[in-house]
Amino acid sequence: MDGSIFIGTWWSLVPPLLAIVLALVTKEVYSSLFIGVAMGALLYTGFHPWNAFVAFDIMKNSMNLNILIFDVLLGMIIVLMSKSGGSAAYGKWAGTKIKSKKSAMLATTGLGVLIFVDDYFNCLTVGSVMRPVTDRFKVSRAKLAYIIDATAAPVCIIAPISSWAAAVNSYVPEDAGISGFQLFLRTIPYNLYAILTLLMVFTIILTGLDFGLMKKHEKNAANGDLFTSGGEEFDQVKEEEISSNGKVIDLVLPVLVLIVTAIGAMIYTGFLGGATDVVTAFAGCDAETSLIFATLITVMFMLVLYLPRKVITFKGFMDSFVEGFKMMIPAIGILIFAWSLKGMGDALEIASFVEKLVGSNASASVLLPAILFLV
Numbered sequence: 001m002d003g004s005i006f007i008g009t010w011w012s013l014v015p016p017l018l019a020i021v022l023a024l025v026t027k028e029v030y031s032s033l034f035i036g037v038a039m040g041a042l043l044y045t046g047f048h049p050w051n052a053f054v055a056f057d058i059m060k061n062s063m064n065l066n067i068l069i070f071d072v073l074l075g076m077i078i079v080l081m082s083k084s085g086g087s088a089a090y091g092k093w094a095g096t097k098i099k100s101k102k103s104a105m106l107a108t109t110g111l112g113v114l115i116f117v118d119d120y121f122n123c124l125t126v127g128s129v130m131r132p133v134t135d136r137f138k139v140s141r142a143k144l145a146y147i148i149d150a151t152a153a154p155v156c157i158i159a160p161i162s163s164w165a166a167a168v169n170s171y172v173p174e175d176a177g178i179s180g181f182q183l184f185l186r187t188i189p190y191n192l193y194a195i196l197t198l199l200m201v202f203t204i205i206l207t208g209l210d211f212g213l214m215k216k217h218e219k220n221a222a223n224g225d226l227f228t229s230g231g232e233e234f235d236q237v238k239e240e241e242i243s244s245n246g247k248v249i250d251l252v253l254p255v256l257v258l259i260v261t262a263i264g265a266m267i268y269t270g271f272l273g274g275a276t277d278v279v280t281a282f283a284g285c286d287a288e289t290s291l292i293f294a295t296l297i298t299v300m301f302m303l304v305l306y307l308p309r310k311v312i313t314f315k316g317f318m319d320s321f322v323e324g325f326k327m328m329i330p331a332i333g334i335l336i337f338a339w340s341l342k343g344m345g346d347a348l349e350i351a352s353f354v355e356k357l358v359g360s361n362a363s364a365s366v367l368l369p370a371i372l373f374l375v
Helices: 010-026 029-044 051-062 065-083 086-097 101-114 119-136 141-150 163-171 180-190 192-207 212-222 249-272 278-283 287-306 314-347 350-360 362-374
Strands: none
Touching (some): 010 314, 051 314, 065 086, 065 119, 065 249, 065 287, 065 314, 086 119, 101 119, 101 141, 141 192, 141 212, 249 278, 249 287, 287 314
């Protein structure tokens, strides 16, 4: 069978739809994404089993090595914060200031809103910083994950100074008659998903409303089971490895260095790209390179901060690289499969199919934004 009959047709929608449906039905994301990729490869090659191995070439070409490097280094930073005792010290300090479960969740939300530079950085940093605090007030890990996720990408996509703003800027053609940054600013009031998601977080925290599986997770957490099932395996740092000499600055200073360095590097790369002011510099920055630079600087800063004070040994410091890598494997796995699914969609020319559909059907062009919003 000739695979070209599936390219640029409605068949190109099958792989992503299949992956989404399977993920909803099985609650298992890795196999769902892989099956979606495999189905895309079979369609692309006309169901030729041997030629379908082209999926691995597409997978290789779709991967973003910069983001993977950033994730691994960020995982190392989180492990180092924990090993140094900084996370534990911050948890104890915050425990003296935060007196209730509701205030613990609001503090997590507030920190998520403040760290708007990048959603990867937001999720991992806020999770590492606030986990000891929310654990103390028996907030389930599922609820913590929801709060963090709902204040990561939604904040980044409405923050003018973020890696998302830089990405949107790069999507706008030069002859569009409007700069990417101007377009980004104008779309903020219409980004209903992000705005409603943030409102939902505050509503749920302030009202105490939980429903469905979240209600079950919260009930179990109130009885001492923060994980409900099998979550303990993701705590990479054992209690005996955590230094008793750690201080709050062992967490706060590296986070500040990471944020300041990331913003500075983004502005710098923007000026290297020909920007003439800070706003256009940030809009045209190289966010991925900037984040890698920021994490490397932060790791070196932590080396200088921790080793002389003996809150961590040199061997423990270097072991943190592998432990951070292990911590990030679930996220890296999902990213690789998601990128591969996107690459398979490109190979099947899903964009050209949607373009033809919308271009030839006026009602489709009106309904498409609403359909995307519902999805």
